[in-house]
Amino acid sequence: MDRSHITMAQGAGGEAMQGLIKEVILKALATDTGSPVQLTDLDDSSVVGDVVFTTDAHTVKPLFFPGGDIGMLSVCGTINDVSVLGAKPEALSLAMVVEEGFSADDLERALTSAGETAKAAGVPIVTGDTKVVEKGAIDKLVMVTSAFGYRHPKLDENFERVHITRQTKKQWLTDSNLGEGDVIISSGYLGDHGIALLSFREGYGFKTPLESDTAALNGLMDTIINVGGVVAAKDPTRGGLANTLNEWAEKSGIGVHVMEEDIPIRQGVRSACELLGLDPLEIGNEGKVIVAVVEEAAEEVLAAMRSHPNGKDAAIIGRTDASLKGVALETEVGSLRVMDPPIGDPIPRIC
Amino acid sequence: MDRSHITMAQGAGGEAMQGLIKEVILKALATDTGSPVQLTDLDDSSVVGDVVFTTDAHTVKPLFFPGGDIGMLSVCGTINDVSVLGAKPEALSLAMVVEEGFSADDLERALTSAGETAKAAGVPIVTGDTKVVEKGAIDKLVMVTSAFGYRHPKLDENFERVHITRQTKKQWLTDSNLGEGDVIISSGYLGDHGIALLSFREGYGFKTPLESDTAALNGLMDTIINVGGVVAAKDPTRGGLANTLNEWAEKSGIGVHVMEEDIPIRQGVRSACELLGLDPLEIGNEGKVIVAVVEEAAEEVLAAMRSHPNGKDAAIIGRTDASLKGVALETEVGSLRVMDPPIGDPIPRIC
Numbered sequence A, B: 001m002d003r004s005h006i007t008m009a010q011g012a013g014g015e016a017m018q019g020l021i022k023e024v025i026l027k028a029l030a031t032d033t034g035s036p037v038q039l040t041d042l043d044d045s046s047v048v049g050d051v052v053f054t055t056d057a058h059t060v061k062p063l064f065f066p067g068g069d070i071g072m073l074s075v076c077g078t079i080n081d082v083s084v085l086g087a088k089p090e091a092l093s094l095a096m097v098v099e100e101g102f103s104a105d106d107l108e109r110a111l112t113s114a115g116e117t118a119k120a121a122g123v124p125i126v127t128g129d130t131k132v133v134e135k136g137a138i139d140k141l142v143m144v145t146s147a148f149g150y151r152h153p154k155l156d157e158n159f160e161r162v163h164i165t166r167q168t169k170k171q172w173l174t175d176s177n178l179g180e181g182d183v184i185i186s187s188g189y190l191g192d193h194g195i196a197l198l199s200f201r202e203g204y205g206f207k208t209p210l211e212s213d214t215a216a217l218n219g220l221m222d223t224i225i226n227v228g229g230v231v232a233a234k235d236p237t238r239g240g241l242a243n244t245l246n247e248w249a250e251k252s253g254i255g256v257h258v259m260e261e262d263i264p265i266r267q268g269v270r271s272a273c274e275l276l277g278l279d280p281l282e283i284g285n286e287g288k289v290i291v292a293v294v295e296e297a298a299e300e301v302l303a304a305m306r307s308h309p310n311g312k313d314a315a316i317i318g319r320t321d322a323s324l325k326g327v328a329l330e331t332e333v334g335s336l337r338v339m340d341p342p343i344g345d346p347i348p349r350i351c
Helices: A015-029 A070-083 A104-121 A155-160 A192-202 A218-227 A240-252 A267-276 A295-306 B015-029 B070-083 B104-121 B155-160 B192-202 B218-227 B240-252 B267-276 B295-306
Strands: A046-048 A051-058 A087-099 A125-133 A141-151 A183-186 A230-234 A255-259 A290-293 A315-321 A327-330 A336-338 B046-048 B051-058 B087-099 B125-133 B141-151 B183-186 B230-234 B255-259 B290-293 B315-321 B327-330 B336-338
Touching: A015 B104, A015 B125, A046 B087, A046 B125, A051 A070, A051 B087, A051 B141, A070 A087, A070 A104, A070 A141, A070 A218, A087 A104, A087 A218, A087 B046, A087 B051, A087 B141, A104 A125, A104 A141, A104 B015, A125 B015, A125 B046, A141 B051, A141 B087, A141 B141, A155 A218, A183 A295, A192 A267, A218 A230, A218 A295, A230 A240, A240 A255, A240 A290, A240 A327, A290 A295, A295 A315, B051 B070, B070 B087, B070 B104, B070 B141, B070 B218, B087 B104, B087 B218, B104 B125, B104 B141, B155 B218, B183 B295, B192 B267, B218 B230, B218 B295, B230 B240, B240 B255, B240 B290, B240 B327, B290 B295, B295 B315
Parallel strands: A051 B125, A087 A125, A125 B051, A255 A327, B087 B125, B255 B327
Antiparallel strands: A046 A051, A051 A141, A087 A141, A183 A290, A183 A315, A230 A290, A255 A315, A327 A336, B046 B051, B051 B141, B087 B141, B183 B290, B183 B315, B230 B290, B255 B315, B327 B336
């Protein structure tokens, strides 16, 4: 890692970012709290006693885009990080940094969207802070949300269905929980958010207009935890599916075998990616979750997902495979290739 | 309020900010959660069930200043907001937005300071997020901290000492709690942070170099809650003492009478303010707390404060007075003048 200056790639959710996080951030901040999920686990949220706690900074550009806006994104992203660990989000905070001269109407529009999204998801915004800085000190508006929540009341039952002894710590839906024979499910189409935002921002005007998938996933997570048998869950934001599966493989110490033809990707996303030389599996999503489920519960979890509006296009996309290391993608012609974790960020400032 | 564009004054903690908050932010976000301290109360933190929750965005400039830096400030400010409501902070989150090209050494320095401050205060940073944005999209570094905590175990006993019936809701150290006869105490010298930062930033080079007072106040708050009789507490950050007392007077519906000669202000701060035409009572502090205490506990709370390193210069500065409306300052020559809430911010970007 180049230690002299921070680069865009270091904020991108890929390998370069891991360097920054491990060499600088964890070294400076980490304290062993004795918790089963703490800062050093680099999971979606942390556990402190009975509480699950998380935070997210949102620097999306532009602030308003097809299918969402910074307010909606800020609320959903943080609700999702609490939910995918196996908790029920209880309340949100919202801190803003606003550029002097920013349109008051746009601020109101973003805030109204945040408020409505929070209400619809049943997670109120209870505390906040606002700073206004001089022109040029920030690009219009940054929103930072945090949330806390409590362990899902059915999470113990969910793990009882797992019938495995490999988890030794108090169980949460962590990145390190995968084991032999787990089935990997995507809750729906991947790549919509990043490509919709990119094509809108750059004015590509693709034939099929794409919309961001931004959505709060606490309802969907509730549905599948009630079924039981879920081992891990992660929203594939920065770095997309490639990042999610590589984190799982590395932290769980087990390979993942994914079938390319089973991964739901819209034709519009596929075409845009071909045109722009992007890999749809590295594109960030904001309303999708990837889950790992023990084999005997997979079909039932899949059916439950499909019964929920946020999971109607869910599909089984792969399995763990202890004979592999890392993530292998079986292409549509039957060859296996390594799915590396993304190094940088193919599309900056999408969240 | 000018609705077309956001102004610096609207982020300044004074009257203009109240307009933005009430006309735009609360309208968009507020939900009645039934909690005794919620978003609409605009207190330092909010209460959700047994949890106290708060957030703060830090845009201080420069990032490193005499007596502190953005990392230390971010940790202390948020610990203080939880503590002054009567809770024990349990854990912190830290989200950062970093400008591409920012010095990796400076980032490490700020983070190390945040980590050390958090450890010293006994409140670990357990979760975080990092975004890197392109050059010009942010002025170097913004840090946003959130924290949650639990009701101080002695808070009920603290209120038992109050022996008053005016609190009708589950009691916290809220802005609306003051009543007839309460004694107002400052934990120490006011104005140090803002003036130290301003003079360093602008290179004034005053004869007596000032240092920021940035400090975590959870220990001091613990000390005085253990004594009991504390009615309200607030850290006088943006808008300073003038803002704190006016919020109390307005929300509690009672006047406050302050003795100018009793307010601890260092000679260096006083001189700098005279030179620059600033009012030290409107200058933000980052390691002080103003408390309101029932009369019979005042001397004991004062003594307890003075026994703590963060309260050694504590002083009684005034009393509530039901015959007054708002805040009255009795000057050193004996005349009474209205202490208005500040309108804008005399010194931007000090926190």
